[in-house]
Amino acid sequence: MPYKLSISSWKAFPFLILLVFIAPVLIVLSSLFGDYSENWSHLYNYVLFDYVSNSILLILGVIFLVLIIGLSTSWLVTNYSFYGKEFLEWALILPLSIPPYILAYTFTGLFDTTGTANNLSREILNLGQDFVLFPNVRNIYGAILVFSFTLYPYVYLVSRTAFMNQSRSMLEAGRVLGLSQFQTFYKLSLPIIRPAIIGGLMLVIMETLSDFGAVDHFAIQTFTTGIFRTWYGLYDLNTAMQLASLLLIFVGVFYLLERYSRSETEYTSTSSTFRPTKEIELKGLKSSLAFFVCFFPIFIGFLLPVSELAVWAFSSNLGFFNEKFYTTTFNTIYLALFSALLCATLALLINYSIRFTKSRFSNLLSSLLSIGYAVPGLILAVGIVQLLAWLDNKVLLGLEIVLTGSIIGLIFAYLIKSYALANSTFESGFKRISPSLDDSARILNSSGWSMLLRVHFPLLKTSFLTSLLLVTSEVVKELPATLILRPFNFDTLAVSTYLYAAEERMFLAAAPAIAIVAIGLIPIIILTRMIKSSRPTTNKDGYDS
């Protein structure tokens, strides 16, 4: 291929992909410029306020809890050594393998009036049928708990990294000046790591606002359930899209905050006099207290739900291990792996083309392409349905191909949603490859495809594998988009779990739920390895080894 054409096609490639990715979102937003039906006055008078107030209440509650859990645990784990700390340090991220809707199902199974917890307590304490020890969780407080205990790991991870990068000299200076440990934390550490924490919080909020399964199960009126209800109850897709646009704008604010905080962190990163903190040893009561504080979130967010699921699964005499379960699992894994492969390849090609063409828009491009993770899956699905329908009816007319209802729409949604994950993996992978390698390769007559395949790809195998695993896990957990876009005879594990739980058939929901958690554990294990090796080791002199 002539050189100029080849370079142009490399340059154009990311922009083309960007157009394709953004199309569904634009379609949804375009509804804002259309007609507004009379349903809006009904929405406005009766439910819109609830959607907004519930969403705000959720966010505030979750922020509060997540900060407490995430900050306290990461602070303890970074600066102190105590009983069980080596285990707790990585175990604290285990709840990430439990999607919020699964925790919601186990919560109701436990804490409903006739749930396991109440039954047990009645038995143990020998109380009458009327007595209910645990409060009802099917309300906004229950939802706040659910989101907090599955999503706190984002804040934990981010603040842990930030704490670890703190300069010991600075903290010691604080102690010398008479600040107590708590004051050191509050006045010195906190302000510096604030941008990083904000980034983690924004991720938590975006996931909270995107959720459908948990809030639906708890019957809470939020934007996502409202969108479903307007679409299906008032059968007004247009108004539903307008509601979705509102949610998008809401989410967009948090998304921008997150990008902003990310850029801030780059400026406030460590000085050259960095020395890692030395751990203070805790003994006796303090050690037990530290253990408890760190163990509690793991218990609520992981151990408890997993045990409940296991109990359910075995209560039904393993009868759920039937053909349907195997088919569903196979479908899910096949779909996830295929999407992950596409996504990783895409991320590799785009990051490479940005590097190869020395694109000036590289940061902007990457940001825009990564926007998908902030867009709730439900909204993506709505946009994609419209996009595919338009393609089918206007472009592909006459051909035997039907896109709507095929697996294409679903894979498309997964690509958009998971691109950010694959992208950041490759971004850091590429950063580790010195540009002088590129220079040398080019001088030696290797560029374009040749350089990608002979030089970069062999060096990015870990990134490729990591993004494969991360994307697979994301896809397996996804619910709302899958519900809407899936084709004939095709249920995923998430859909199966949802459908059974919606009918309160928890025993049957347990098998697919456990499968989801198991698959979700794989990237967690990778993450924990990274956590274990991320502590800078110090030799006798206290310097980095």
Next chain:
Amino acid sequence: MGKIFLMKLLYKIPLFSFLFIIAFETLYASEVNIYTSRHYDSDESLYAEFTKETGIKVNVISGKGSALLERLKAEGKNSPADIFFTVDAGNLWKVQKEGLFSRINSKNITSIVPKNLRGPNDEWVATAKRARVIFYNPKKVSESEIKNLSYEDLAKPEWKGRIAIRSSSNMYNQSLVASLISNLGEKVTEEWAKNFVANFARKPQGNDRSQIIAVANDEADIAIANSYYLGIMLSRSKGDEQLEAAKKVKMHFPNQQNRGSHINISGAGILKNSPNKDNAVSFLEFLLSERVQNYMVNISFEYPVLKDVLPNPIMAAFGTDFKVDEVSVASYGELNPQAVKLMDRSGWQ
């Protein structure tokens, strides 16, 4: 440089697999594609039976009624759907309103199903009936209280804190309210709804079965749910716990002294753009055959459409000749948006 060519080929492979998948989706001979919002496991055996009898492969996609409708609309002329199979007449009405059904011409079908259980222009037919009834705890609800009890009575203050019913987002409740609007008018129904909601024992949660279990557990005194659940629970197919719960409740048909109990249907219609019309007609006839009607009443505990078929003994024990609200089920869908807004206004979550 041969390497470059090979690499360009590899790059095209994801593209090939896309096309392969699309091609794979295109239909091959003798099948029928069913869009269903029914979520009963028993349907699987129904489809298997149909395939065994006719050799026609059954492809199923299940989802919420309105999700399926949106899909049908989006697919347009290219839609591969043959049959829309659902519970609740409201769902059928929605699809009918969009003009997506084609008229059922088969005499075999239209002569069996009574007029009030068909679409206005035979766009769809009922394949089974169910009643939305009152389940009560005989220890907490006296004979005099339950005698002649109607839906309207449930707004009265003596029922405060005693009623369990599922969320207003559920189609069955929306249709119930729609039928009340049709019979009593919107104003009366709204007044009723406000007081009815005030009598709830707890915030609406769970499905119909949960309401019945709530009564069995003394969380409420009465529950409103579909009739077939009692059959399912008493048949022990869902385990001992549900059987025990079912034994603690009794079923009452409301409004027997005036217009009759609210019923709803399972039903199906053939879609306009159906690529396998003949197979679709075969499937409908299959659903209305005596054998299958018998099967359905004994597996899903619904009431049959076919006059000669008797309901399952468990259900029959509670009465077969209950009075039925004769209002056309087609009206449920038409009044659905009003019903939903009314429920919103009355605070029914």
Next chain:
Amino acid sequence: MILEINNLQHSYDGTTQSIKNVNFKVRSGEFISILGHSGCGKSTLLRLIAGLEEQTEGTIKINGEIISDDKFQTPTEKRGLGLVVQEKALFPHLSVLKNTSFGIKNNAAGRSKAMDLLDLFEVSHLSSKYPNEISGGEQQRVALARALAPEPRILLLDEPFNALDEDLKNNLHNETKKIIEEKNLTVLMVSHDKNEAIFFSDRQIIMENGRIIEEID
């Protein structure tokens, strides 16, 4: 005249000029050292010649043919040049032999040619080892061999001996000079070491602030 630079100008961000009007010529077989303090633009100049940066104005000609001006850029890979950088930049996933033969055909002839070059630099016994298994000095030798394998018209060296300690440096200096003279190579070397420059060069160009301020023969 193997290399002609005329009116070359360059700026990284559009505001500050890193190269402000550079002119010089190089004859075939010459060894030119480019000296100057850090930030004077010497590395930039080399990168412009290599095609790794684009000038804002001016022309570069090789053997009388314009390979780049402000409208037209021959891509790096087509310029027939060789490059060795301070960081050595060996491909970590390839063996020493594969690194060396990277720029030429990987057949028997190519591999034999690569081995010959490795022999010249006295590192042929390391041919199956990987870059992380050999020392810094050995890596630089391999880098030199790799650059020479495609028989470049001009060899560009960007402070290649900087990271080596004294003994290694002297050894390598001697060997490299011998090989360059044997092959009659044209070389442009950026350095900040005057002695090194004197050892190698026919001519020295001193740069400051993006300009050539002195030429020494």
